[in-house]
Amino acid sequence: MxxxxxxxxxxxxxxxxxxxxxxxxxxxxxxxxxxxxxxxxxGSLAEPAAPAPAPRPIGPVRGLDLESSGVHSLYLESLSEAVDYVTAGVPAAAENIPFIASRYSENAARSRTAFFERHLPSTLASDIANPKKSILDAVDSMRRSLTESVVLTSPARNRRRGVDTGDEINVDRFLSRQPECWDRIERAPKPKRVVSIAINGITPGNFESRHLCPRGAAVIALADYLTEQGYSVGITLFACSRGLCLPAHSDISIVNIAVKHPDHPMDINSIVAPVCDAGINRLVALKALALAARSTLDDGLGTCQSLPAELKQRFVFCIDCDVSSEASARSWLQDCINKTQPVAA
Structure with a gap:
C-alpha cells in the first residue's frame, strides 16, 4: 500500500x-x-495505513435452495412478499445484475411492451390492485358457465330461537317480556375442509394473456365454487422452468407464491391479476425466478416445465402449463367439479 x-x-x-x-x-x-x-x-510512521474494510456481498438473503427431490425452489409466503422481493430487484448471484437490468428494469419494460403487456415495475402494485376489465369479464364468464352446468347445493340451515337479534320476533316471547325474543336462521355448523389448488403460471415468451387467462379463470371459478360450498381454499402460483441456469440444463427451478391462504376471505380482485395477466405474471413470478437463481442465468431463462408429479400430489387440484385455451380450461374445470363429491366425503 x-x-x-x-x-x-x-x-x-x-x-x-x-x-x-x-x-x-x-x-x-x-x-x-x-x-x-x-x-x-x-499513526506510527513505521506502520502502514490500515486497509479499507471489505465490501459487503451483494445479493438478497433468499434464493433458490436445492431440495431432497432435486428441485431448486423458492417459497414466498404471500403475494405482497413476492411484490416486495421483485421490487427490490437484487439478484442472488452478482453476475446476473446486468442480465436483470437489461430484461426487467423500468427502461427495459418500456421497450418490451409486448412481453410485459404495457405493465411497468413502477406501477406493479397498482396494476395488481386494479386488474384489466377484460380479465375480470373472462373470470365472470367462466363462473357463469360453471353455474349453468352445475347444480349448486345450498348449505343446511337451522332456526335458532331465543336470541337478542335476528330475522323475526317470536310473539310469545315478546308478550312475556323476554329480552331474547328473536328467531334467527343460521347456517348449520360443520367442520371445514381445506382444499388446495395449484396453478403453474409459466408461459412461453410468445404467449399472451389470452393463453394464460383461461387457466387462471378456471382456478378462480373453482375456488369461488368451493368457497360457496363451505370449504377453505388455498391457491398457490408456480413458475416452473427447466435449465434456468448455466450449464446445468437438466435442473428444474420453481418459485412458489401463496396468492391466497385458506384462512383468508375469497377476494377475486386481489388475486386475479397474477394468475390471469401474462404481463404481471412475468413481472412477479418469472422475475422472482430470475432473481433467485444462484448461478449464471440462461439467456432464455430455460424452457417451460410441467410441475413434478411429487409436487402435484401435495394439492387436491392442479392445473399445469399445458392448459392454454378456453376449451381445455373448461374441460379441466368440469373434471374438478366431478371430483368435488369425493373431496367432500
Whole structure:
C-alpha cells in the first residue's frame, strides 16, 4: 500500500481528524482546510495505513435452495412478499445484475411492451390492485358457465330461537317480556375442509394473456365454487422452468407464491391479476425466478416445465402449463367439479 506523502504545513490550522493544533512547518497530509496531522495520517510512521474494510456481498438473503427431490425452489409466503422481493430487484448471484437490468428494469419494460403487456415495475402494485376489465369479464364468464352446468347445493340451515337479534320476533316471547325474543336462521355448523389448488403460471415468451387467462379463470371459478360450498381454499402460483441456469440444463427451478391462504376471505380482485395477466405474471413470478437463481442465468431463462408429479400430489387440484385455451380450461374445470363429491366425503 502506498503511504500518503507528508509535506510541511504553510499555514496555522487544526487537524480535521483529531482537532490538534498544526503550526507552520509541521508535517501534514492534505491542504488548507483539509489538513491531517502526521499522527492521524500514519499513526506510527513505521506502520502502514490500515486497509479499507471489505465490501459487503451483494445479493438478497433468499434464493433458490436445492431440495431432497432435486428441485431448486423458492417459497414466498404471500403475494405482497413476492411484490416486495421483485421490487427490490437484487439478484442472488452478482453476475446476473446486468442480465436483470437489461430484461426487467423500468427502461427495459418500456421497450418490451409486448412481453410485459404495457405493465411497468413502477406501477406493479397498482396494476395488481386494479386488474384489466377484460380479465375480470373472462373470470365472470367462466363462473357463469360453471353455474349453468352445475347444480349448486345450498348449505343446511337451522332456526335458532331465543336470541337478542335476528330475522323475526317470536310473539310469545315478546308478550312475556323476554329480552331474547328473536328467531334467527343460521347456517348449520360443520367442520371445514381445506382444499388446495395449484396453478403453474409459466408461459412461453410468445404467449399472451389470452393463453394464460383461461387457466387462471378456471382456478378462480373453482375456488369461488368451493368457497360457496363451505370449504377453505388455498391457491398457490408456480413458475416452473427447466435449465434456468448455466450449464446445468437438466435442473428444474420453481418459485412458489401463496396468492391466497385458506384462512383468508375469497377476494377475486386481489388475486386475479397474477394468475390471469401474462404481463404481471412475468413481472412477479418469472422475475422472482430470475432473481433467485444462484448461478449464471440462461439467456432464455430455460424452457417451460410441467410441475413434478411429487409436487402435484401435495394439492387436491392442479392445473399445469399445458392448459392454454378456453376449451381445455373448461374441460379441466368440469373434471374438478366431478371430483368435488369425493373431496367432500
Amino acid at each position: 502506498v503511504a500518503k506523502q507528508l509535506k510541511p504545513s504553510r499555514y496555522r490550522t487544526t487537524c480535521r481528524t483529531c482537532g490538534s493544533a498544526i503550526r507552520p512547518g509541521d508535517m501534514i497530509t492534505g491542504g488548507k482546510g483539509r489538513s491531517v496531522c502526521a499522527t492521524c495520517s500514519h
